[in-house]
Amino acid sequence: MAQNIEQTNTVSEKLSLKEKIGYALGDVASNFYWRVFDVFLFIFYTDVFGISAAAVGTMMLVTRLIDAFSDPLMGALADRTSTRFGKFRPYLLLGIIPIAAAGILTFTVPDLGDDGKIIWAYGTYIFMMLAYTFINVPYGALLGVVTADSQERTTLTSFRFIGAFSGGTLVAYLTPELVTLLGNGDQALGWQLTMGCYGLISAVLFTLTFFATKERISPPVNQQTSIKQDLIDLSNNKPWLILFSLALIIMFTITLRASTGTFYFKYYVGREDLIGTFTAVYMISLAIGAASTPILSRYFDKRSLLIGLMSLVAVFSAGFYLIPPNNITLMFIMQALIGFCLGPKSPLVFSMYADTADYSQYKNGRRATAMIFSAAAFSQKLGGAFAGAMIGWLLSSMGYVANQQQSPDSLMGILLLNTLIPAIFALLAVWVVKHYSLNEAKMAEISQQLYANENASNQDKPKAKISQPNLHTQTTAQE
Numbered sequence: 001m002a003q004n005i006e007q008t009n010t011v012s013e014k015l016s017l018k019e020k021i022g023y024a025l026g027d028v029a030s031n032f033y034w035r036v037f038d039v040f041l042f043i044f045y046t047d048v049f050g051i052s053a054a055a056v057g058t059m060m061l062v063t064r065l066i067d068a069f070s071d072p073l074m075g076a077l078a079d080r081t082s083t084r085f086g087k088f089r090p091y092l093l094l095g096i097i098p099i100a101a102a103g104i105l106t107f108t109v110p111d112l113g114d115d116g117k118i119i120w121a122y123g124t125y126i127f128m129m130l131a132y133t134f135i136n137v138p139y140g141a142l143l144g145v146v147t148a149d150s151q152e153r154t155t156l157t158s159f160r161f162i163g164a165f166s167g168g169t170l171v172a173y174l175t176p177e178l179v180t181l182l183g184n185g186d187q188a189l190g191w192q193l194t195m196g197c198y199g200l201i202s203a204v205l206f207t208l209t210f211f212a213t214k215e216r217i218s219p220p221v222n223q224q225t226s227i228k229q230d231l232i233d234l235s236n237n238k239p240w241l242i243l244f245s246l247a248l249i250i251m252f253t254i255t256l257r258a259s260t261g262t263f264y265f266k267y268y269v270g271r272e273d274l275i276g277t278f279t280a281v282y283m284i285s286l287a288i289g290a291a292s293t294p295i296l297s298r299y300f301d302k303r304s305l306l307i308g309l310m311s312l313v314a315v316f317s318a319g320f321y322l323i324p325p326n327n328i329t330l331m332f333i334m335q336a337l338i339g340f341c342l343g344p345k346s347p348l349v350f351s352m353y354a355d356t357a358d359y360s361q362y363k364n365g366r367r368a369t370a371m372i373f374s375a376a377a378f379s380q381k382l383g384g385a386f387a388g389a390m391i392g393w394l395l396s397s398m399g400y401v402a403n404q405q406q407s408p409d410s411l412m413g414i415l416l417l418n419t420l421i422p423a424i425f426a427l428l429a430v431w432v433v434k435h436y437s438l439n440e441a442k443m444a445e446i447s448q449q450l451y452a453n454e455n456a457s458n459q460d461k462p463k464a465k466i467s468q469p470n471l472h473t474q475t476t477a478q479e
Contacts, residue, residue, distance in 0.1 A: 022212020057392015075374025095135025100199030251383025289343015
């Protein structure tokens with residue numbers, strides 16, 4: 001019985017500050033890639049790499065669709081991994097070299113013709129996104145196995161996204177400066193060297209996350225399920241389906257505003273020099289919003305909080321449309337407000353994903369944590385893919401020409417993509433989240449039941465098995 005108590009306490013124990021910070025460093029590392037994609041990749045392809053906006057939009061859709069479907073496969077692989085270091089942590093080390101190499105190659109401008117450049121862009125970006133999936137899906141799943149405490153998960157996700165937004169702030173502010181400094185007038189070389197620097201920094205941070213974290217929760221002993229069964233469980237998990245739809249829709253709002261902000265300042269405002277500062281203000285606001293999540297979640301349940309925040313995002317995004325191009329101060333204020341409201345979104349939603357993993361085990365007697373989180377990444381990438389395609393196709397249809405003075409139609413397209421269209425998707429997100437059902441009372445009931453099931457399972461084990469290592473070291477056959 002003493003062994004049972006020790007295992008249960010390990011699963012539900014409070015996490016140390018060291019482990020919370022260590023976990024957050026993993027998303028700082030991830031944002032040396034993701035934030036570059038989010039803010040700079042589209043304009044890099046059109047204005048530096050030299051391909052049309054329509055071609056970039058189509059490429060974003062095709063490559064991200066391919067990558068999105070790799071997420072559940074990666075989740076299934078991670079769920080079936082068994083090492084002495086756990087299921088998910090080993091990938092933080094194994095993925096370092098692939099993601100660093102992919103980052104450099106993606107931002108390399110080859111001396112090829114138009115067709116050759118398109119082929120290079122497709123190939124390297126697919127490689128980039130697959131490398132990102134290989135390391136980021138296990139990293140995300142790690143959140144679901146370090147603790148079973150729902151509030152502690154919310155706190156941990158807040159730390160994670162403070163790290164993400166802090167890393168994103170550095171990337172947003174420093175990238176234009178680094179490209180100029182390292183390239184010494186050659187933008188293509190500047191981008192390549194900048195990504196090399198980011199690769200070295202992220203390698204150190206992923207390593208620190210590996211050593212700082214510990215996996216404590218495992219699937220039920222002797223669980224044996226196929227990938228098909230995991231997918232069936234997902235399809236029957238209504239709270240997860242709602243979060244899947246929510247993440248896809250919110251990614252439209254985020255991607256449209258982030259990717260078109262560079263175009264907005266370069267062409268609509270005519271102040272390209274403010275792009276880094278404007279994006280940095282947004283990232284700092286996101287970090288402040290994320291940091292406030294544990295406090296806000298004590299007074300509001302996750303569902304109500306999301307509804308209120310996304311409603312405000314819709315209002316502020318629509319209000320952005322009315323700001324004249326010479327009112328820089330109001331732009332920065334409105335951007336900060338939008339960032340603050342979006343900041344708690346990620347901690348809330350990702351802690352809710354961990355809750356749906358508990359719900360799946362409660363309902364089906366089976367747990368597939370990485371599948372839950374990888375399919376969540378799938379929905380985000382799917383939303384990003386369609387948003388990227390929308391940007392390229394709309395800009396092209398309205399006459400966008402890189403590095404030229406834009407026509408009134410092109411400027412209107414840039415304005416709409418940065419304001420009213422994201423506002424519409426934010427309102428749609430409000431409608432979706434109203435259907436989410438896992439409130440705090442329900443999660444307390446689920447946690448108590450899983451606790452009872454675990455104790456009953458441990459009591460039924462032969463004594464010879466009680467002294468076995470913690471559950472996360474079970475063999476693949478037992479999973």
